[in-house]
Each structure stands twice: as structure tokens, then as C-alpha cells.
Amino acid sequence: MADKNPQLNGAYYGPSIPPPPKSYHRPGRGGSGCGCCLFDCCCGCIFSLICKLVCTIIVIVGIAVLVFWLIVRPSKVKFHVTDASLTEFNYTNDGMLHYNLALNMTIRNPNRRLGIYYDNVEARALYQDARFASNEISPFYMGHKTTHYLSTEFKGQNLISLGADQTSEYNKQKSSGVYDIDVKLYLKIRFKLGVFKTGKFKPKIHCDLKVPLTANGNPSSGTFESTECELDY
Incomplete structure (x- = not known):
């Protein structure tokens, strides 16, 4: 028969049965999981x-x-070079270009409700990507469905640098009597809708022209054809 062990409060255990191990409870960190969930939720x-x-x-x-x-219902403004007169375009061996170019242009605003303020207009003339002249044109305003006419003239001489291939192309155009000249307009404009005026925009106008040289009032090769320009915002 098993002995009674007074140290086990009267419980009886046989010689082959060990006493139960003591258990310990480690307190957890209460509230940490709820805090993370609340933060993620927020x-x-x-x-x-x-x-x-x-x-x-x-x-x-x-x-x-x-x-x-x-x-x-905004519509695109139309730019045309209606006439071009070139009475001198001579490139010398020292790199000096002598020129006399006059242009007439029209600008058409087809919009019924939008007016346009042209606060600044700069016209630049280029030959084979080399700028040889520039002019400032007086500011103006265009009302609804109106056409504005403007003229500008490039006259004088300027030093430009043309490479061998560009000089060869110039000689070809000189023989044909028709020159490829680019004219670009750099604009600062505002739109007007009723009493409201918008902020400033800076579009560019590119006119790729083929201009015949005129000698003694007569074109050396054909006449200039009206050319529509490209608008780039």
C-alpha cells in the first residue's frame, strides 16, 4: 500500500508516480495588439x-x-503668310548674309466668344536653322470672329555660319531663284471670355516659306503662294 506523504496535503502517490510539475503563468503585454489594429485602421x-x-x-x-x-467651343486660330517679297538674299564668302524680305500675314480668330490679347509678338527669320533677323511687332487685340492683318520687314545684313553642305544647298537655291526661309512668331497671349481674362500663354508659330527672289519688280522664278503656318502650344 502507498505511503502517505504529509508534505502533499494528504494526497497519496505510489512509489512510481512522480508528483505533478508546478505550472507558471507569465503575464502578457495587454493592449499592444489592439493599439496596432487601431493605428492600421486610422x-x-x-x-x-x-x-x-x-x-x-x-x-x-x-x-x-x-x-x-x-x-x-474654342476653335484653332489660323495664321497665313499671304505675300512675301524677297529683293535681296546674297551670302558672301566672308559669311555675311545681305537680305531684304517683306511679309504680309493674316491671323483669323474664328471663335464666337473668345477674344485674344497679343501682348508680345516677336518675328524671327531663319535660313537653314540660322537666325539672321528678328523684329518686334506692336501688341494688339483680336475680337470675336475677326481677322487681323500685320506686316513686317527684315532688311540688313548679318553674319551667319553655314557649313559646306549648307553652302552647297544655298548655291542650288540661288540657281533656282527660290529660297527656303523659315519665319517664326513667338507670342505672349491672353484669352478673354466675357469680363474674364485668363493667364498668359506662350505659343509659337512656324511658317515654312518658299520665297522667289524678285529682281526689278519681277520674280525670277514663279510667284509666292499663300502659306498656312503651324501653331504650337
């Missing part, structure tokens, strides 16, 4: 709110642009 709510706000702004801006387009 971050998710803020991110969702920002996404909704951005989407709302995009929708509002899109609707405003659509309404503006439906009301105004």
Missing part, C-alpha cells in the same frame, strides 16, 4: 478619404472643362 481611413477627395476633384475639374468647351 491609416486606412485617412488613405481612403484622400483617394475619395482626389477622385472628387478630378470629376469636378472634368465637368468644368466639359461645360467650358460646350459653352465656348
